[in-house]
Amino acid sequence: MSLKVYNSLSRKKEIFTSITPGHVGMYVCGPTVSGESHLGHARPYITFDVVYRYLTYLGYKVRYVRNITDAGHFEEEGREAEDKISKKAVLEKLEPMELVQKYTNLFHWAMNEFNTIQPSIEPTATGHIVEQINMIEKIIADGYGYVNNGSVYFDVNKYNDDFSKLGLPYGMLSGRNIEEQLDTTRELDGQDEKRNKADFALWKNAPPEHIMRWKSPWGEGFPGWHIECSAMATKYLGTEFDIHGGGMDLQFPHHECEIAQSTVCNHTTPVRYWLHNNMITINGRKMGKSYNNVIKLSELFTGSHPILEQAYHPMTIRFFILQSHYRSTLDFGNDALQASEKAFKRLWEAYEVLQKLAVGNWQASDAELDAKVNRYLTELDEFMDDDFSTAKVLANLFELVPVINGLKHNQLPADAIGGDTLALMQQKLKIYIEDILGLKAESTSSQQLEGILQLLISIRKEAKAKKDFVTSDRIRKELEALGVQLKDEKDGSVSYSFN
Secondary structure, rough: OOOEEEOOOOEEEEEEOOOOOOOOEEEOOOOOOOOOHHHHHHHHHHHHHHHHHHHOOOOEEEEEOOEOOOOOOOOOOOOOOOHEEEEEEEEOOHHHOOOOHHHHHHHHHHHHHHOOOOOOEEEOHHHHHHHHHHHHHHHHHOOOOEOOOEEEOOOOHHHHHHHHOOOOOOOOOOOOOOHHHHHOOOOOHHHHHHHOOOOOEEEEEEEOOOOOOOOOOOOOOEEHHHHHHHHHHHHHHOOEEEEEEHHHHHHHHHHHHHHHHHHHHHOOOOOEEEEEOOOOOOOOOOOOOOOOOOOOOHHHHOOOOOOOOOOHHHHHHHHHHHHOOOOOOEEEEEEHHHHHHHHHHHHHHHHHHHOOOOOOOOOOOHHHHHHHHHHHHHHHHHHHOOOHHHHHHHHHHHHHHHHHHHHHHHOOOOOOOOHHHHHHHHHHHHHHHHHHHHOOOOOOOHHHHHHHOOOOOOOHHHHHHHHOOOHHHHHHHHHHOEEEEEEEEOOOOOOEEEO
């Protein structure tokens, strides 16, 4: 079989053909490092880590670019004047780039815990201001950008009028037309500077209190969110590349804007295949501050968030995510996570048993079982070739678990399956479990860390109750020196985060 991927642009599965034979260029929208990464970040980066791994397994040389947004991130179109990094830097009394480094380090730590492979290139928005300004100048020169009060906006109506004739309307990725976009546009900052509500910012004039600012032909300011990705993707992958990935929530406006501005600037549509993972919910609810269910990854690993019943190992989380197809919704809950914890342990124990079985020169005594095992193994590639169906892959791996355990406990004769089949099973499971799915043995480090922290918090609480403030302050300060920030909550509980 050939690899088929679901292209969000065409809304159907397509046979994957790279632009340059044997090579793949893939861009994935990275995190905004204005705060600690949360559960919502886990799914896209684990998903596209598996895509990266599988393409490599197929023999492609993959250039995987995943950016760091360190120049602000606008939660919704229209809030261009709000730079989350500058705002958070003031709150934490840090220089903006101190804040960026702090949360970039935390992001890298969490990705390492998930056993994700580092991207080939990890560019930052602040490191590519020149490229963004050059791109904006081209867009203005072609008549699709306009300047107002030191800010630059993309003229969506002009783009739509010109490019709809070519079958490239604004909204073609998300399926929204201009009228639908206008209906969902709120009256927010900068609206009076735009010719039309649907227009989006390429560059924003920085007010006096804005910390992060750069010189430009239009005055001091900072780039719009969308232009950052277009500039970095173009620089490292060219004017047209194979795969652009990200969460489904980025289809509009972010990816829609990327298509428009890159098409104008580079005179070609930028991406051949758009891949989007679906969203997660927590106990059936969308993740949001109002629900108090935004779980930071450090809280997930240590079980310190109120809605968590225990700590969950990063491999449990990775396994849980891969049990569902990346385009399906995924609900996190304690019951589901605990079930995944047990299932992963069962799979890994069987895998370790398999690797220790000696391969003999036997003839299969159970031809039917031998054929079944071979079919399960053959289907692994078929499932991954069908739009990276990790859920089906894991289902087949679990079909093999009782066979492995049967050989271990002598419930099946040693030659129930042929030596060639056993060798193939060992080889395939090594490739799939470790190399493609990226799973590894669980360590107890997270659980140990949680236990130590809770012990210190308990000792500190007792010290405060006895008015032994020397001891309580010492615990807090020494943990702080080790990168652990304690916070006394209003309800008397103590939370912590990693610096």
